[in-house]
Amino acid sequence: MLYLPCDLCGGTDVRFLLACERLDGPLVRCRQCGLVYVGERREDFTFSRFDPERSRRLAERVRALELVDEEVEAREAPVRERVMAERLQWVQRFIASGRLLELGCAEGTFLKLAARAGFHAHGIEPDPVTSALARQCPDIVVFPGTLADAQYPAASFDVIVLFHVLEHLDSPRRTLHELHRLLRPGGILVIETPNIASLWFYLLGRRWRQFIPDHYYFFSPATLTRLLEESGFRPLALTHPKRIVSLRLLTDRVRRLSPLAGRLLMRAITRMGWEARTLILRPSDVLLASAAKT
Numbered sequence: 001m002l003y004l005p006c007d008l009c010g011g012t013d014v015r016f017l018l019a020c021e022r023l024d025g026p027l028v029r030c031r032q033c034g035l036v037y038v039g040e041r042r043e044d045f046t047f048s049r050f051d052p053e054r055s056r057r058l059a060e061r062v063r064a065l066e067l068v069d070e071e072v073e074a075r076e077a078p079v080r081e082r083v084m085a086e087r088l089q090w091v092q093r094f095i096a097s098g099r100l101l102e103l104g105c106a107e108g109t110f111l112k113l114a115a116r117a118g119f120h121a122h123g124i125e126p127d128p129v130t131s132a133l134a135r136q137c138p139d140i141v142v143f144p145g146t147l148a149d150a151q152y153p154a155a156s157f158d159v160i161v162l163f164h165v166l167e168h169l170d171s172p173r174r175t176l177h178e179l180h181r182l183l184r185p186g187g188i189l190v191i192e193t194p195n196i197a198s199l200w201f202y203l204l205g206r207r208w209r210q211f212i213p214d215h216y217y218f219f220s221p222a223t224l225t226r227l228l229e230e231s232g233f234r235p236l237a238l239t240h241p242k243r244i245v246s247l248r249l250l251t252d253r254v255r256r257l258s259p260l261a262g263r264l265l266m267r268a269i270t271r272m273g274w275e276a277r278t279l280i281l282r283p284s285d286v287l288l289a290s291a292a293k294t
């Protein structure tokens, strides 16, 4: 069967890795550069444009796969703010102020923190419901649409950030090319994305938590570094981000692996009243990279 060509090197010599009902198609690996990606798109839930019908189908798929517990997610807001604060600290290691753009800013939680810290905070969000929420905040400027629609002039920004967006894109290479144009010389790019070169993927295989219907690209330190370099960036740092998680969320993720274990654990932590207690983890299956425009 013929798979989609590799977005990183253009190669067509591609090896089948696995099939997983939580992905939109077969997982493949490029034999030339090692990029792992979804080699065929049955639905195509990539973020190339906003299509309400497609969003509805995606939400339906996520519901059918029981990936999200709405009640758990709704209670996670305070922890999410702390996660955003950690991300901001990472950005501030490389740049302290200036014009910042977040691609895929959702309801603007990170941007509000960035604005409070002194950045001129801009965002792009194609989903009309979340972008409308973000646009209610007076301190941030949010464009409701896609990067292609926004049409910013060259060198508009000092720093651009993508937190768990790269793996959703139609073409990471094309997007990074455009982001390179939007950054001023020496400007900073920050990317957080799943790491396929992690023990968790090898241990869990098709049950790995990063396999969800709208993830299409799974980078490793090697393929992410190559993407950055070939898009005109000089890598500055690559790490696994710290992650603050509540026991409630951790239990919910256990539930995805084993519904019975998840239920028992949830009952135990509810009895103890520990749902909101937090732990600091450093999951090796996520990459956080910074690079400078050359």
Ligand SMILES: [Zn+2]
Pocket: 006, 007, 008, 009, 010, 011, 030, 031, 032, 033, 034, 035
């Ligand atoms: Zn390749």
